[in-house]
Amino acid sequence: MKTQSAVRSCRVGIVDDHELLLDGLTMYMRSNAPDLDIVISATGWFELIRHPAFAPDVVVMDLQLQEPIPIETRVRTCLAAGALVVVVSALETDEIRERSLAAGASAFVPKSSPADAVLDAVRSTWADAQERGAFVDAELETLRLYADGLSPVDIGLQLGLSFEVVKGHLSRIRDHYAASGRPTHSKQDLIRRAAEDGFVS
Known part of the structure; x- marks a missing residue:
């Protein structure tokens, strides 16, 4: 007898123009977070939004990408497409954090944090959305x-x-x-x- 309904895993997209960091985070998530389904691993903004799997449930987005597109525009584009956003950044000032969150990002994670902090941010963002029982x-x-x-x-x-x-x-x-x-x-x-x-x- 079925005792509970299946819970869909969170579909995650990662965009970072440093391939070493991108590959490292992608591999770490795939090895340590079976509840997270990495459907996009992109080195640039346009690669992300043109990917057939866009929009995922959550996008992990590097604050600084090579394309000269403001973080506000990128976050709002993801939200409009139905994806929540976790911003990661090598810049860790209060101004940058507030700017990211004001744009609509659900979380901000400094790159000096351990990889598990990114996993926690993605899971928390997804759990909050699920608990609301509503859609974006x-x-x-x-x-x-x-x-x-x-x-x-x-x-x-x-x-x-x-x-x-x-x-x-x-x-x-x-x-x-x-x-x-x-x-x-x-x-x-x-x-x-x-x-x-x-x-x-």
């Missing part, structure tokens, strides 16, 4: 438009998101309900579950 804003907006009858293509055009990102939002929402023992086998099932939880009227 971009996922909620996708869900509401989908319930209103828009197709994934139309939703993407309206929100300025790619078709793959919209599909990813809907997939994560379905995964959430499946993990909680409330599967959605059809669009009608999904809308019914969302209405039960007050996400759509």
Whole structure:
């Protein structure tokens, strides 16, 4: 007899333009965090967002990348696509920390910290999202438009998101309900579950 529903592992993307650090953190996570599924390991911003697995659940993002794109823009782009963000940085000033968190990052981890601090930050970020029992804003907006009858293509055009990102939002929402023992086998099932939880009227 099934006593509890399966909990989906957290899908993680890592972006750092220092390949040695990127490879080290990626290998460490894969060896020490079976609950974290590393789906992207990228050396640059554009490589991250163009990856077929974007957007993951959580992005571990180096503050300083070679591309001249402000951290605020990068964090907000991830949030809009449905990914939470943990910022890691060799710069450890209060100003940098506050700037990252003000942009919407869920956590800030200095690079002088042990690797386990990154794992803890990712797990805490993911656990907080799961405990809220809700979805990030971009996922909620996708869900509401989908319930209103828009197709994934139309939703993407309206929100300025790619078709793959919209599909990813809907997939994560379905995964959430499946993990909680409330599967959605059809669009009608999904809308019914969302209405039960007050996400759509």
